[in-house]
Amino acid sequence: MRLMSPSLTVDAEPYEFICEPAHTAFLVIDMQRDFLEGGGFGELLGNDVTPLRRAVGPTRRVLEAFRRAGLTVIHTREGHQVDLSDCPPSKRARGRLPVGIGDQGPMGRVLVRGERGHGIIDELAPLPGEPVIDKPGKGAFYATNLDLVLGDRAIRSLVVAGVTTEVCVHTTVREANDRGWECLVLEDCVASYFPEFQAAALKMIAAQGGIFGWVSDSDRLLRALASLT
Numbered sequence: 001m002r003l004m005s006p007s008l009t010v011d012a013e014p015y016e017f018i019c020e021p022a023h024t025a026f027l028v029i030d031m032q033r034d035f036l037e038g039g040g041f042g043e044l045l046g047n048d049v050t051p052l053r054r055a056v057g058p059t060r061r062v063l064e065a066f067r068r069a070g071l072t073v074i075h076t077r078e079g080h081q082v083d084l085s086d087c088p089p090s091k092r093a094r095g096r097l098p099v100g101i102g103d104q105g106p107m108g109r110v111l112v113r114g115e116r117g118h119g120i121i122d123e124l125a126p127l128p129g130e131p132v133i134d135k136p137g138k139g140a141f142y143a144t145n146l147d148l149v150l151g152d153r154a155i156r157s158l159v160v161a162g163v164t165t166e167v168c169v170h171t172t173v174r175e176a177n178d179r180g181w182e183c184l185v186l187e188d189c190v191a192s193y194f195p196e197f198q199a200a201a202l203k204m205i206a207a208q209g210g211i212f213g214w215v216s217d218s219d220r221l222l223r224a225l226a227s228l229t
């Protein structure tokens with residue numbers, strides 16, 4: 001059932017986020033094994049992947065609430081075609097990794113579409129009918145049809161979750177903001193390998209009057225959604 005209420009008001013920083021549920025999507029960015037599980041791209045980059053787990057439970061609660069309310073859910077995955085034709089050589093070379101993008105790792109070829117590591121973690125698996133945007137870059141608009149998918153569904157506002165906060169979440173929110181979408185980032189539904197980047201990245205979004213978005217959390221979003229029903 002689609003909610004008919006005209007607007008949803010979520011307590012947020014720097015001030016309340018107001019959107020229309022029927023024109024709002026939950027955008028879940030790159031919740032892939034390659035970033036959240038041992039042996040994936042994130043760990044091969046030298047990171048401890050455990051801090052990313054904190055975003056899984058809250059994201060799942062918001063995902064379930066959006067699904068229950070009949071609202072739009074969209075997932076993204078970072079990764080490359082099997083022949084790596086969409087991976088700039090500069091990206092592949094970055095980090096001088098002994099095992100990097102396109103190489104065989106414990107979960108298949110690293111950051112390659114169709115491999116186990118490229119898949120979204122079981123807890124947040126997309127349901128049939130939920131768009132999954134495969135993106136070669138950090139931003140979800142670069143070299144994808146995300147703008148068409150959002151336009152087709154008359155989406156004007158995005159509630160954003162995913163990893164990592166300062167890389168793919170930030171790049172995507174900046175891209176979305178420049179294209180006219182309003183973005184609310186849920187601080188407990190996004191995560192970074194670096195606590196100091198998590199804090200700074202969230203501050204950057206909401207500073208200067210919400211220079212490229214709003215920041216709230218899953219509890220405040222769920223409270224607002226509950227008040228509609």
Ligand code: TIU
Nearest residue numbers: 030078163164167168169
């Ligand atoms: N390394 C890192 O923090 N992130 C990425 O490479 N991709 C995403 O953020 N999805």
